Amino acid sequence: MRAPFFAYVHLFAPHEPYRPRTEFENRFKDNWKPVPKPESRFSDGHTNAALLSRRTNYDEYVANVDAEFGRLINSLTEKGILDDSIVVVTSDHGQLFERGVHGHSTPDLFDPVIHVPLLISVPGQTARQDVYSPTNHIDLLPTLLHLTGQEIPAWCAGKVLPGLGGVEDPERALYSVEAKTNSAFASLSTVTVAIRRDNHKLIHYTGYGFEPRFELYDMEADPEELIDLYPSAPSFAPKLRDELLASLKYANRLWKSNYTSGLNFVFTLS
């Protein structure tokens, strides 16, 4: 009997450059056209035609990786590894092919960047179950602890996923943050923060050289994020905005006036 093991496998593919095996080329050249979207403030100037071409190439590469992953799963099934193993497949980001932007190194927090795959299989599972509840990567730890019969520590911020022992909570707030250009040793001042509650998503941009701004989308009625509801001032917007700003302030609480440089911060912690 093998000892329990935990394997974290971070695959580079299907990252750029998108280079599928030859048999996966041209699989998605079917005249599909994406929904036209307005240019992002952070547009790289890519044309829609160029973005569609790259998206098609990306899809081919994803299909290739998917086929290889299927081969791996078949092999693990044949060897009996999956009889007592939980498998989680997810991604740390998505990819934009719209609004003049290609990739994920953008301050934009539109859903193609943050709505990532999450597939979980557990021993004994015989049928596929689709769960559409918004969730977050922080839910993986408590979910795995729950599935393996371990105690979930009080400091654990996530929740057990619906469908795997947890319950749906439409009132729950889920956050996404993009701060790649912000110093890791300073408060979040050049940052994009998105809060998602139920079907509403509020995005806040600040520190990018234009006035701090909010965008609000109804993800159920407008999943392509085309209609910004924030200017029309819906009644629930101030509460969502105040909650987002309070969370940002809380995240910045460590950086008081005497912690203005990275050096100070390091010494303070030491």
Place this chain on the structure above:
Amino acid sequence: MIFGPLEKQSLLYEMAHISDKGYSEGLPCDVGNPKYFHLEDVFDGVGSQLVG
């Protein structure tokens, strides 16, 4: 300082001789480093680690 550069040279030599058969657009690679690979080798490697 000694083995690192040697290992890097060895890796670069291997990369220069890896076949791109089956990949008409070129081999998949790490965008930041000259590390080229066949997808099937990557997944075979993962599988052997988990099974072994």
